[in-house]
Amino acid sequence: GLIGVAPLTSMFLAGENQKYWGDDYRPEVHDSDGLSIRTATGDWIWRPLVNPKKLLVTSFALNNPRGFGLMQRDRKFDHYEDLEAHYQRRPSLWVEPKGNWGKGRVELVQIPVPDETNDNIVAYWIPRSMPAVGQALDIAYRINFQSEEPLDAASGRVTATRVGVGDKDDLKRIILDFEGGKLKSLPDTA
Numbered sequence: 001g002l003i004g005v006a007p008l009t010s011m012f013l014a015g016e017n018q019k020y021w022g023d024d025y026r027p028e029v030h031d032s033d034g035l036s037i038r039t040a041t042g043d044w045i046w047r048p049l050v051n052p053k054k055l056l057v058t059s060f061a062l063n064n065p066r067g068f069g070l071m072q073r074d075r076k077f078d079h080y081e082d083l084e085a086h087y088q089r090r091p092s093l094w095v096e097p098k099g100n101w102g103k104g105r106v107e108l109v110q111i112p113v114p115d116e117t118n119d120n121i122v123a124y125w126i127p128r129s130m131p132a133v134g135q136a137l138d139i140a141y142r143i144n145f146q147s148e149e150p151l152d153a154a155s156g157r158v159t160a161t162r163v164g165v166g167d168k169d170d171l172k173r174i175i176l177d178f179e180g181g182k183l184k185s186l187p188d189t190a
Contacts, residue, residue: 004107004124006095006141010070012049013116016079017161022115028079029116031090032070034161035108035123040064047108048161049121056110059126061103068106069094070123073159075147085116091145095125098140103128 010032014020020029030049037045040063047058049070071092074080080087104127111120131137160177167173 002126003130003137004122004126005137005139006143007122007124008070008093008095008143009119010049010093010121011113011116011119012110012121013051013113015049016074017048017163018050026081028074028087029082029085030072030087031119032072032092032121033074034071035068035106036071036094037062037068037106038066040066042066046158050110051120052110052112054112058108058110059105060108061105063103064100065097065106065125067094067096068123068125069144070121072147089147091147094144094146096142096144097125098142101125101127101139 013029
């Protein structure tokens with residue numbers, strides 16, 4: 001069998017990359033908008049969350065990850081317009097491994113839901129080598145609840161992902177917004 005280490009759960013119903021299909025005034029409804037992973041080499045992986053039509057499981061193979069988490073990057077009230085849930089205030093959850101975890105994978109599970117009443121997002125670490133029955137698995141980590149990301153990428157980061165109709169009926173257009181780091185010194189272009 002497998003074991004999921006440092007499990008995190010969250011909720012994603014609709015966001016910039018996936019509009020809500022129901023009769024709802026709120027433009028976005030989510031506790032987290034993406035999975036962020038920091039590799040042992042210092043690279044960053046960002047995967048926007050979705051409310052899939054069917055179960056969606058994605059794995060990211062890693063060796064000694066520096067961290068992973070379900071992040072709430074979007075902090076603007078007018079992106080949610082929710083006076084009760086205040087999704088813009090939801091904390092991000094960041095797992096910080098202690099010591100070397102070796103080879104394994106971060107697994108992201110996204111489950112379809114009709115509304116925001118249940119968590120439908122799960123992320124966890126699966127070690128590549130499982131201990132023998134009766135043997136201990138020695139893994140230490142810290143979970144941080146935070147409003148800011150641990151991101152220190154000098155190049156910048158993705159701040160929004162939007163998906164819509166492309167130039168032809170069978171194509172999708174994907175728009176990514178970036179900010180920070182080296183991007184500040186680049187001229188604006190059309």
